Amino acid sequence: MSNIYKKIYKEIKKYPNIVIARHIGPDPDALGSQFALKELIKNKFPKKNVYAIGATSSRFKFMGILDKIEEINKENTLLIVLDTPNIKRIDSVDLEQYSHIIKIDHHPLVDKISTIELIDETASSTGQLILEFIYVNHLTLTDSIAKNIYMAIISDTGRFMHDYTTNRTFELITKMLKKTNIDFTSLYEPLYMRPLSEIRFQGYIFENMEVTESGVAYIKITEDLLKKFGVDSASSGNIISELKFVNEILVWIFLTEDKKNNIIRANIRSRGPVINEIATSYGGGGHKYASGARLNNWQQADSLIVDLDELTEEYTKGHVK
Numbered sequence: 001m002s003n004i005y006k007k008i009y010k011e012i013k014k015y016p017n018i019v020i021a022r023h024i025g026p027d028p029d030a031l032g033s034q035f036a037l038k039e040l041i042k043n044k045f046p047k048k049n050v051y052a053i054g055a056t057s058s059r060f061k062f063m064g065i066l067d068k069i070e071e072i073n074k075e076n077t078l079l080i081v082l083d084t085p086n087i088k089r090i091d092s093v094d095l096e097q098y099s100h101i102i103k104i105d106h107h108p109l110v111d112k113i114s115t116i117e118l119i120d121e122t123a124s125s126t127g128q129l130i131l132e133f134i135y136v137n138h139l140t141l142t143d144s145i146a147k148n149i150y151m152a153i154i155s156d157t158g159r160f161m162h163d164y165t166t167n168r169t170f171e172l173i174t175k176m177l178k179k180t181n182i183d184f185t186s187l188y189e190p191l192y193m194r195p196l197s198e199i200r201f202q203g204y205i206f207e208n209m210e211v212t213e214s215g216v217a218y219i220k221i222t223e224d225l226l227k228k229f230g231v232d233s234a235s236s237g238n239i240i241s242e243l244k245f246v247n248e249i250l251v252w253i254f255l256t257e258d259k260k261n262n263i264i265r266a267n268i269r270s271r272g273p274v275i276n277e278i279a280t281s282y283g284g285g286g287h288k289y290a291s292g293a294r295l296n297n298w299q300q301a302d303s304l305i306v307d308l309d310e311l312t313e314e315y316t317k318g319h320v321k
Helices: 002-014 028-044 126-136 143-156 167-180 184-192 196-208 223-229 235-243 276-281 298-318
Strands: 017-021 049-052 077-082 100-105 116-119 216-221 251-258 263-270 290-295
Touching: 002 077, 002 100, 002 116, 002 126, 017 028, 028 049, 028 077, 028 126, 028 143, 100 126, 126 143, 126 167, 143 167, 143 184, 196 216, 196 223, 196 235, 216 298, 223 251, 235 251, 235 263, 251 298, 263 276, 263 298, 276 290, 276 298, 290 298
Parallel strands: 017 049, 017 077, 077 100, 100 116, 216 251
Antiparallel strands: 251 263, 263 290
């Protein structure tokens, strides 16, 4: 595996311009990996132009500042796509504008976009892969890089509670903390602090969600409801992990209306049935137990609920206690 990390480093050395992209609707893993890799390259190669691109996230703006690109020279620019398994979910990028592309991701492969792809489904996060990249190539790990990587990893592992947190995750984190001595406990507050309006919104969700006989919980969140509680469409995603330890629920779905983009955002989680194949069939994707999709209408949302309910029913038949 170390050979692919070295190969990526050799490619980075070749090009004067580096563009780093990630998925739409960015989470701390996508952003932390993106900002960490940008700083890493700039520190090693100060003369290179390095851009971290994509739509901004107001919730995580403290992690770093995104860039805008005026124009691209295909031949002397390298595009690095992070944390994104499928082409449709790459933010602010037209792949036809790039001749040289690398992908680094920990999701199951959906679309192959380049000849150099680092895909490691055993990694807890893309942040973990960036940390591996640093150590394999003996690169300098600064405090600011370490902070972004730490936030990337704790976010995608659910503070080390998800099942793809491994011994290797802890080995790398421990090595990084010993090297940098960052105050990692101070990073939790900006990541997890939430307004009272979102807590009240959470109470509404828990009170009003439907639960099927097979153990699928779901709720449809309209834009009018978001306005009533004074929250945005991203708020439901901040709440969804709270249902992981409920006896009667195996799969849960938050369906949130986004009129600005004319879509329904589907956030899907599971503690048993493998859900990412169904998410992919709806144009989304993700991990076995944490996936998402952008749906066109409420009818499609209803179909997704039915498909996940059937999946969960089949799962429970094979896992009768």
